[in-house]
Amino acid sequence: METLNILVVEDEYGMRLAIARALRDFTIRLPEVEGEIGFTINQVEVAEKALNIINESPPDIILLDYKLPGMSGLDLLSQLSSRHLDILTIMITAYASIETAVTATKQGAFDFLAKPFTPSELKETIYKAAKHLILMRQAHKLAQEKRKVRFEFISVLAHELKAPLAALDGYLNVLKERAAGDNLEVYDHMIDRCLTRIQGMRKMIGDLLDLTRIESGERTREITEVDVREIAQSAIETARAEAQERNIAIALHADGPVLMQADRSEIEIILNNLITNAVKYNREEGSVAVHIGANNGKVNISVSDTGIGMTAEEASRLFNDFVRIKNEKTRNILGSGLGLSTVKKIALLYGGEVKVESEPDKGSTFTVVLNRNAAPAETAVMLDAQN
Template sequence: MCCWRNRFASTNSGVKSSGCSVLPSNHYRSRPTLIASRKDHPRLERQDMETLQVLVCDDEPGMRMSVARALRDFTFTASDVNAEVRLETDVAETGEEAVKKIDAAPPHILLLDHKLPGISGLDVLEHIASKKIDMLTIMITAYASIETAVRATRQGAYDFLAKPFTPAELKNAVRKAAEHVIVAQHARKLAREKRQVRFQFISVLAHELKAPLGAIEGYMQLLRDGSAGDDPEVYRQIIERCMTRTAYMRKMILDLLDLTRIESGQKKREFVEVDVVASARTAIETATPDAQPRNIEMRLLADHPVRMRADAGEIEIILNNLVSNAVKYNRDGGSVEVKIAESEDTVIISVSDTGIGMSEEECAKLFNDFVRIKNRKTRDILGSGLGLSIVKKLAHAYGGDATVASRPDIGSTFTVTLKKAFIPTGTMLDS
């Protein structure tokens, strides 16, 4: 990728400038730092520090010293990745010395003079290209002709800096190159993390499906062999267990489909005016067949319709997950209370239960993918560990959040906030 700037008009294309060093040392000492103090800007506390190596190759001692001095204390913030960047500078007098240092330890950025004794700057560029070394080169030259720029670009130069240049021009060129390097590094890091997540995803999926499939296989063998006796009730119970595990696997697959659509950004969203109270009523009706046999009372608290512009399917996913969890992890004879409220700019969904509850440590990890609270009270409860993760991601897609407050053996309250004024877009990726 190239980022040439037109500096040709200010330079003489035929004569190499001898007065091209970057100006008096007191000029650099007097320049203010570009990074505000952390006291003045608390948000900088969250920034990472990135150190980039810069190699300066120029046959003029004054130029090498001036460039190195200008970059020595140059620190800035790469806003795209919220990282603070500092530079470490090394120098080389000839192209041969630069090649030796590049082969030993490639810098992130090379400031390379075009006209060098021995091998030229273009020869160094050719060496870098032949070895496929990952670095960015900024050509420094007094021969600021279009021909030079084209040749350098073809051999992989990223940018062009014409002599004489000011400290501001130097720092601007280096900063652009450094930001490009940092963004590329973070992109590669995200790609590695994505591969790791995919591997973990497949591993967890295989683990979660292995147990119910094994159980179903065992039950089917009993049915095939007729080895469960002659009592029809036993066979009915076996079939019920098979159906329970099949329903669990179906729910996991549906949750996985929802999750992948959300995270890939490929889910097309259709926005209409949604009555969240009506959606909550539907979610309660859907969960009632599971609640009634256990005498769990379901209540909906809402004074009036609460409307917002949203994808109706996404609101249903949020409410179905919250209500079904409240029933699943409740005690027999308990209750579930669904409350829908609103403020001027926010819709608030609260689902409370009188179930087994959780500790603070368990609550802290509850919204992560594939997380289920496993203890003696939950060991017989089947679930994918994805429902609440999906709820939180959808809440974020509406500019809101999902939180939980819980006490062991007393119950839990899940609260989801959705911003009415949040501007919806066509896909989850856009949001």
């Protein structure tokens, strides 16, 4: 159970006792938090003692009497406001007036309780303060996590683009200086390698844009009836050029159209990522099998390859952001580490799941299960809370 600490700063003993009794065993529930939220109560009679407690162990909420002996409640509030502490202050006073409330609010008070107040009024005010505080902290944590993700992506992107850019620089300098003489085949090969590197870098940037659009919730989802088999055929055609270069066969297995309610671009992202990876991490003269089917209100997408595979430990990390399996067999393969994490996030939008079965040197099978009826386009989905 999460616990919030309340500091009561009140010079009247009877009022302190009444507050303690009202909040004893008081708990609340918020839809944003699992389980109950409880409260611990600490009490002092003067502002000076409150300052000592705040300096040593800041509370979450302060119930602060407006009129205190020595330093006034308003003076204490002014000090707290100037320090920008993560504390919500509720002013309590028998001298309630519009002027008093305005002054306290300007100094940073969250709410105002006029004496005398009932236990129900106190609990309602504490509930509002707790909810505001928790949502504010969750928003701050989310903002920090997003900044961290952006920083991680920039670091990963800079690292992953370094090698292909160096290769491009080398190839283009050879072309510029015509260092290979008149052998046009050598130049053709270099141009092909440059185009491959550019395609890989474009894919990395596309992965980031896909993930950003999905996680931001700012893009309007356009839910229509789509044919997953037809989208799979298109994704196969996109991957076919690279597959043919390495003599990799791609087969699609589907008994007729497979229809579902979905945002077409999201299903395209899933299939493009899975099929592209199945080719990219495959062996020469390998094969890829794409199975599309539907039953019991679900759409099943399965992509199998005869590639390098991976261990169970590697597979367990595969759907996290920026995770790439790096070893001798994959070190020359470009990637952002975002494609599969994006696939997982999209699957969650459809109340679905994604899983992988793999064996080193034998291949992998990725399976995505989606509900045929998508969540409404206007539904906002907080993906970070589901991961």
